[in-house]
Structures are given as structure tokens and as C-alpha cells.
Amino acid sequence: MANGMTEQEAVGWFVRQRDPALADWPAFTAWLEADPAHAAAYDRVAIADAAMTEALAARPLVADRPDAAPANDNAPGFFRRYGAVAAALLVAVSAWPVYRVAVPTYAVETALGEQRSVTLDDGTVIDLNGGTRVTLDRRNPRIATLEGGEAVFRVTHDPTDPFTVVSGDMRLRDVGTVFNVAREDGRAEVSVAEGAVMFDPDRAALLLRAGQRLHIAHSGAAPVVTRVDPATVAGWKTGRLDFTAAPLSDIAPDLSRALGAPIAVDPAIADRTFTGTILIDGKDKAAIEKIAILMGVSARKVGEEWRLTAN
Amino acid sequence: MGAIRLRLARGIGMGRRMIADGLDGAFLAHRAALERFVRARCGDASDAEDILQDLWIKIGGIAAVPDDPLSYLYRVADNLVIDRRRSAQRRERRDDAWSALATGDAGEASPAPSAERAAIAKSELARVAALFDELGEPTTGIFRSYRIEGTPQRDIAAHFGLSLSAVEKHLQKAYKAVLQLRDKLDAEND
Numbered sequence A: 001m002a003n004g005m006t007e008q009e010a011v012g013w014f015v016r017q018r019d020p021a022l023a024d025w026p027a028f029t030a031w032l033e034a035d036p037a038h039a040a041a042y043d044r045v046a047i048a049d050a051a052m053t054e055a056l057a058a059r060p061l062v063a064d065r066p067d068a069a070p071a072n073d074n075a076p077g078f079f080r081r082y083g084a085v086a087a088a089l090l091v092a093v094s095a096w097p098v099y100r101v102a103v104p105t106y107a108v109e110t111a112l113g114e115q116r117s118v119t120l121d122d123g124t125v126i127d128l129n130g131g132t133r134v135t136l137d138r139r140n141p142r143i144a145t146l147e148g149g150e151a152v153f154r155v156t157h158d159p160t161d162p163f164t165v166v167s168g169d170m171r172l173r174d175v176g177t178v179f180n181v182a183r184e185d186g187r188a189e190v191s192v193a194e195g196a197v198m199f200d201p202d203r204a205a206l207l208l209r210a211g212q213r214l215h216i217a218h219s220g221a222a223p224v225v226t227r228v229d230p231a232t233v234a235g236w237k238t239g240r241l242d243f244t245a246a247p248l249s250d251i252a253p254d255l256s257r258a259l260g261a262p263i264a265v266d267p268a269i270a271d272r273t274f275t276g277t278i279l280i281d282g283k284d285k286a287a288i289e290k291i292a293i294l295m296g297v298s299a300r301k302v303g304e305e306w307r308l309t310a311n
Numbered sequence B: 001m002g003a004i005r006l007r008l009a010r011g012i013g014m015g016r017r018m019i020a021d022g023l024d025g026a027f028l029a030h031r032a033a034l035e036r037f038v039r040a041r042c043g044d045a046s047d048a049e050d051i052l053q054d055l056w057i058k059i060g061g062i063a064a065v066p067d068d069p070l071s072y073l074y075r076v077a078d079n080l081v082i083d084r085r086r087s088a089q090r091r092e093r094r095d096d097a098w099s100a101l102a103t104g105d106a107g108e109a110s111p112a113p114s115a116e117r118a119a120i121a122k123s124e125l126a127r128v129a130a131l132f133d134e135l136g137e138p139t140t141g142i143f144r145s146y147r148i149e150g151t152p153q154r155d156i157a158a159h160f161g162l163s164l165s166a167v168e169k170h171l172q173k174a175y176k177a178v179l180q181l182r183d184k185l186d187a188e189n190d
Helices: A004-017 A025-034 A036-057 A077-081 A085-090 A248-259 A287-294 B022-029 B031-042 B045-060 B069-102 B113-135 B139-148 B153-160 B164-189
Strands: A106-109 A116-119 A125-128 A133-136 A143-154 A164-167 A170-184 A187-199 A206-209 A212-216 A224-227 A240-247 A263-265 A273-279 A298-302 A305-309
Touching (some): A004 A036, A025 B031, A036 B031, A036 B069, A036 B113, A036 B164, A106 A125, A143 A248, A170 A248, A240 A248, A273 A287, B022 B031, B031 B069, B139 B153, B139 B164, B153 B164
Parallel strands (some): A143 A164, A263 A305
Antiparallel strands (some): A106 A133, A125 A143, A133 A143, A143 A170, A170 A187, A187 A206, A240 A273
């Protein structure tokens, strides 16, 4: 553990460097160079900060009761006074600067293997794949937060009031659209079936057109744009999963959602890739065994969970 | 949905890249200073090269130019180092969990990693909330404005009628308490 003086300095630097108006990077560099323990102390502060915001972001929201008091609360005054805190942090887990967003007031959720469709007041339809959670705001029907999982957004376009999808630190703005968004931990993927979507409208302003797919491999990774057959976007709705050189770590959550059972991958084979189409008919959980053979691996059942391992 | 692992990021923002201004220009003009910073920040020359490469790729996808491009680059580089530290930490924990499974240390029960994580996060959340209740005002309000709403410290100072250094002291107090809590939680989780 860092000594008291170093810790105090590290906290001071962290507080200043995060404010663009106060940051002094050359001076900070000199401080880091003065002693290797300085960087370690600074890391501790940064990691504590990120872990704390993650805990706040994981706070469960109350489903379907817009103005209900938080249900579980041993979380006391801090949240009664600052109800928006956890919500705002959903978009800001470790991303600085922090964005301001509208306060979400209810969540729609599906279990693994379940699918559900929600129609908003403006006519926008959101189809949720299994194991998905979307937060919506009754006061502002033009924003949706995908907290995890996968959903297709069929947006009623209004040029004067664009529809925004928030997921992690990713923001998407519709330009008249049908698009699919998937998110698992830090990985995110956006595929456009019709129209166009603006990725990160405030900064990158990257326009994705029909037939394009944007992939972010992990939080903080550069977005990569590739092509996708628009007809296969959201194939999950008809039990069709297309993969092109996809790592097993990306495939497992898709299979979990479709089959309704948690599926984990042995880290030893997580990077192995698979190319092909898997058709899923019904909810036969044991289908995973056949699918595993197709992918050249083995599936074992451990408790309620399936695990993919090397043969 | 399949993930395609082609890196086409170089193609993004090509038009802007032809003239080296904005973020690219700042990067190229200040590469040595950025490298020095990143090296001091991660203490490892090859990690530093990776971070700079990531930074260059990342800014390739950003069309808008921030007010102070250089400061922005430093901040993004700093975030990249933090992300890397965190995922290394996570990987270690995951490896621990897997090796515990392999050796049977985890017992009979089927582990539900995400559910368990959520439960831990929930109890941590209550502790964080209690911590801020304990800190009280104006520290909690200042921290919230700064960390959660992203308000610049100067604006917070004006709003609370405090000096800039007083605002900084409140933030430091909040972060020290957060650090202490973190140490406690880490000790409990291990």
C-alpha cells in the first residue's frame, strides 16, 4: 500500500487531471517520473473510482412503476436525494467525461430463451432477445438504454426529435432506421438493416448505413466497421444465427439467449473462431451438444450451466 | 450476431486524415511528450507502445475535434492505461475462478458468476451509499456534481460559493473515503 503522502498526492492529481480546465499533463508526467510508486498509487485511485461507479451502475431499477420508491433500499439518503445517480452512471461506467442523460424510470427485461416486443408511445418497436434488459423513460420516449443483451430497434423517425439508444458509453442516434444492438460486458455490436444510425453523435459522429456493422471488441477498443448482409440482421428472431470468424467468447452469449441456458466458455478456447450459420428450432437446450460438435468443441453440463471446452 | 475481426479502423475518417490537423495533428506534433507520459504512467516501454498505437487507432474514428486536442489525447491515453489495468485485474480473478473449478476448490454447487457479481455489486452499492451519507454535505453534493454530472470544478466553486481549492479539498476527502472503502471491500472479497 502506498504511504500516506503519496496517496494524498495521487488523489490530488486524479481530481485535477480529470477536469480539463485544471489538468497539467507535463507536471503530472514529471510527478510520475519522480518515483515508480506514484503511478501505482494513481492506479489505485483510478481503479477504486471505476469499481465504485460500476457498483452504482449495477443498481437494480424498479420495473414498470415509473415513480415507485426504490424497492430494495438499504441504499439510504444518498439515493433518495440523488435518484438519478445510478441512472446517469449507466452511461458512464468508466468513461469520462460523464454524459448527462434523461432519468430512466422503468425497465423491460427478458430471461434467457425468452423474447419480447415493446411498442413505445411514438410507435417505435423494440424487440428484445433473451437475457436482455432495456431501460425506458416514460417522460422521454425518444431514448432507450440497453443495459445488456440484444435488441432490434424499429424506430419511428422524427428528424426534429431523433431517437437515441444508449449502451455503456456508446450512443447511437437513428437517422430513420431498423437496427440491432448487442452488448455483453464491454463488447458491443450494432448492425443496420434499414436506413442509417449515427454512432457517438457528439464526437465520432460515425454514420452507419444499411448493410454495415460496427463492432467494439471490449470497452475502450476502437470501433471497427465491417459489412453485414442486411437480410441477416437480427436473424435471432427467426432462430438463425450467422457467424463470420466470431470468437467463441462472442458466440456463447448469443447461444445462451437463444437456447435459454447459461453457456460459458473455457478461457483456453475463448479465442477460437467459428464461421457458419446455426439454425435453432425451439428451445431444446440439449441442442448445444450438437452445436458444440459443429464448432469442433465439447459441451458439458455443470449444474444449470453448459460449459464449452476443448475436445 | 457474429463478430468480424477485421481491423478497418484506418479507413475511418480518411478524408480528415489527409491534412494532419485536429487530433491527428496534435498527436503527431506531441508524440514524444505523449510517449513520455504513457511510459511514466505504465512503467513499461512496450506497454507504452501498445497504448500509443491504441490511441492512434481510437482517434482515427473520431471526426469532431475537441476544444483542447492535446489535453484530450492525454486524457484518452490515461483512460486506456486504466482500462488495461482493470482488465488485467479481471483476467487474474477469472483465472483464479477457473483454476479453483479445475481443482474442485469451488465445491459442488454450480457457480453463477454474473449473479454472484451482481450480488456483490449490490452490497457494495449500499456501502457506497452509506459512505456518502456519512460524508454529508457539501462534500457529497460536490462529489456528485463533479463525478456524476461532469460539472467543471470552477462552476462547482461558483455554485457553492467556495474557492477552487476548497472544492478540491472536498473532492479529495471523498476520494480518500472511497479508497478506504475499496481496501476494505477488496480485503473482504479475497
